[in-house]
Amino acid sequence: MPVLPGAEPYRHEGGEVGVLLCHGFTGSPQSLRPWAEYLAERGLTVSLPLLPGHGTRWQDMQLTGWQDWYAEVDRELRVLRERCSQIFVFGLSMGGALTLRLAAKHGDAISGIVVVNPANKVHGLSAYALPVARHFVRTTKGLTSDIAKEGSEEVGYERVPLHSAHSLRKFFRLVDGELPQVTQPMVLLHSPQDHVVPPADSARILSRVSSTDVSEILLEQSYHVATLDHDAERIFEESYAFIGRLAPSVGKKGSTTGG
Template structure:
């Protein structure tokens, strides 16, 4: 199936500092594209992949699981690590969970992580029935477009394939046990009101990781897809400043390249 317009992956060859961005469940790179472009314009090397099963039609996602999504970001991280001296990993929602697992597994290969409304569990009573209902129903109502800002829309599926939702639940349970292995500096930004991932998920993550350099920011003017909402510019700038603190060459004249 062809990729939906604007949901394509994005890559930019910049300087020696790289950033991998991971989009969310049933979403696409479009939700993080302005963030990726912001970083690229400031000379960073940027990779924003399209996760398997995403960006086409929800039926394609029914054939994928968390191992496929994680394998994609793991490959991108390894490629960035070969190209760059320092690498950071950013993520939104499930993308934040993928970023956290990369951090747990790759240690010092990752200089820092930035997560926005990261997911920690699949909520609601229906989550417990997924092992059975995924064989009875193919999909349920979608989760996209939780945004305050008018005139902005997230490109994502209007249906959630239950096979994939079950796989996500398995992944998040696995990740929760691995969170103590996360030791990198972390910037965690979460919305005060989020209709997809509650703030309790961020609190759980903060209580479980072993990172000692942690900044928590509450976003008062955005819902779940904060990277497309009123707080987007703050997220972009704070994440760039976070990189600048940990990668001193960033922002210094002559040390980063820019281009189209």
Template sequence: MPLLSGAEPFRHEGGEVGVLVCHGFTGSPQSVRPWADYLAERGFTVSLPLLPGHGTRWQDMAITGWQDWYAEVDRELWRLRETCSQVFLCGLSMGGALALRLAARHGAAVSGLVLVNPANKVHGLAAKALPVVRHLVPTTKGIASDIARPGGVEVGYDRVPLHAAHSFRRGLRRLDAELPQVTQPLLLMHSPEDHVVPPVDSARILARVSSRDVTERLLENSYHVATLDHDAPAIFEQTHAFIERLSVGARGAATRG
């Protein structure tokens, strides 16, 4: 199945500090590609995978689930560890949830996390009906392109496959129990006005992780897909500063970039 334009995975071989960038639910690498490009231009080794079932058509996503998406980012983390002395994780929305699970399971192999509007729960009364409704109705309306910037467009599906949504909900519930295992330095940036993931998700994540080095930033001028929104430059700059502060040799990588 042909990929949607902009949905291609991205890999850049740079220095010994690696960064794994994870996109969101029903989205594609396009939503976080500027983030990945910014870090690649500064000398880091960057991996931005395409999650299974994404970037083509919603029917392909309907036969995938949480385990498939997590397995993909887990493989990329191992791949980065083969050549990098340190690896940092960056994630938008569901990508943030996947990054948190990687951090919980891989411990010291992850040097830090940068999360933008990370998901913690599928909200609403409809979510509780997913176990039954998904067998009766295949999809619901899409969630792509929640962007305040005029003309901002996210490459993602216009429908949400409910089988995949049910799997996502189950995965988030499992992750919530694992959050206390996250001990790495954390930079969490979230939008007060987000029409996909409410700020309460960020608050719960901050309350449950065991990280002691925690920084919270508000994205006052952006909606959910903040990496394509007004606050994107600040996200990129603060991500770079965070990684540079925590990584050995990051200044040298930045200079070469």
């Protein structure tokens, strides 16, 4: 299947410090592309993969589950480890949950994580209906483009396959149980006005991780897809400053240059 325009994966070969970016459920690399390019312009090695079943059509997603999505980011992390001395992982929404699981599983191999409006649970009555409903109803309404900024659009699906949503629910439960294994320095940025993931998810994540170096930042001007919203520049700047604090070579002249 052809990939939707703008949804292509993105890679940049830079210096010794690498960043893996994880996009959200039914979304695509397009939602994180400006963030990835911002980091690449500053000499970092960047990987922004397209998750299996995403970026084409929702029918393709129906054939995938959390194991497929996690395996993709896990593989990309291993590739980065082969060429970088330090690695950071960033994620939006479900990408935040993928980030947290990578952190729980890979320990010291990851120097720090940044999560934006990270998801921790499928909310509402529909969550309880999923195990049964998915056998009778194939899709529900999409979740994309929850953005306050006028003219800003997210490339993603207008329908959510219930089979995939059921898998997502199981994944969130798994990650929730693993949160105490997360020990890395962490920046968590979240929007008080988010119509997809409630602030309760961020609060739970903050209460359960074992990290001691933690910053919580509110994105007052943005909705769920804050990386394409009014606070995008703030996310980019805060995340780059975070890397600079933990990877001393970053930002020094000539130290992270690369093509």
